[in-house]
Amino acid sequence: MSRSVALFLLLLLSGCGLFPKELKDSKSWSASKYYSEAKTELNEGNYQAAIKLFEALEARYPYGRYAQQAQLEVAYAHYKDGEPATAIAAADRFIKLHPNHANVDYAYYLKGLANFNDDLGLMGIVSERILGQDMSERDPKASRESFENFKELVTRFPKSKYASDAVQRMKHLVNVVALNEVQVARYYMKRGGYVAAANRAQYALKEYPQTPATEEALFIMVKAYDALGITSLRDDADRVMRKNFPGSRFLSDSTGSDGEPWWRFW
Incomplete structure (x- = not known):
């Protein structure tokens, strides 16, 4: 590579914020100077530049509060840069190295946030904000892991300033996972897998009671048992549904006169 090309690439990358500013003079920097420069990059949204500076700080000054x-901060920068797996790994490293640190509760909270937004990325953000994709339509693995992260935070640090938000997110995540179960049951119903649909809907009712998914889970059970000819279970599910959801949109719209299959309701 010619010197002119190398210089061009260096200027280009520096202009894009991929190289921390003034890094060539950083050998004389103190730990506080490294941290200040890194925070500036972080606050300006230059996450990769911030990460490089934070890592350089730890390498040069591996001990003390700035390194910790x-x-x-590296975990947070990776999270903001849309790298949930790397953010979680960095948070786990911090927890392992400093289990009694005053801010270790934030590391647990950050893990929950990273999993909470996992699978979004650039395309996920587009579908979530523009196309209106429901979280329940995505792989529930990250949602389950996020719930466990927040649960661990609340259990270990009930007085943490992040505990209240974590609890609210946990409530949302329970609804998300329950709705995911119903999504699967709905899938089976549309394809005539009535036994699988009934079992999945029943599982949602048992594991996630009193969530918004309950209404549709009961409806699926009614229709699945009806299709299977199991009238006793159908009537039991129908009775429970009518008692708990007397004005259900499913009940009012499931017997249309247009000749469409009942599942076209979805």
């Missing part, structure tokens, strides 16, 4: 805080 840098490890936590």
Whole structure:
């Protein structure tokens, strides 16, 4: 590579914020100077530049509060840069190295946030914000892991300033996972897998009671048992549904006169 091309690439990358500013003079920097420069990059949204500076800080000054805080900031920078797996790994590293740190509760919270937004990325954000994709339509693995992260935070640090938000997110995640179960049951119903649909809907009722998914889960059970000719179970599910959801949209719209299959309701 010619010197002119190398210089061009260096200027280009520096202009894009991929290389921390003034890094060539950083050998004389103190730990506080490294941290200040890294925070500036972080606050300006230059996450990769911030990460490089935080990592350089830890390498040059591996002990002390600045190095510890840098490890936590790296996890946050990766999270903001749309790298949930790397953010979680960095948070786990901080927890392992500093289990009694005053801010270790934030590391647990950050893990929950990273999993909470996992699978979004650029395309996920587009579908979530523009196309209106429901979280329940995505792989529930990250939602389950996020719930466990927040649960661990609330259990270990009930007085943490992040606990209240974590609890609210946990409530949302329970609804998301329950709706995912109903999504699967709905899938089986549309394809004539009535036994699988009934079992999945029943599982949602048992594992996630009193969630918004309950109404549709009961409806699927009614229709699945009806299709299977199991009238006793159908009537039991129908009775429970009518008692708990007397004005259900499913009940009012499931017997249309247009000749469409009942599942066209979805």
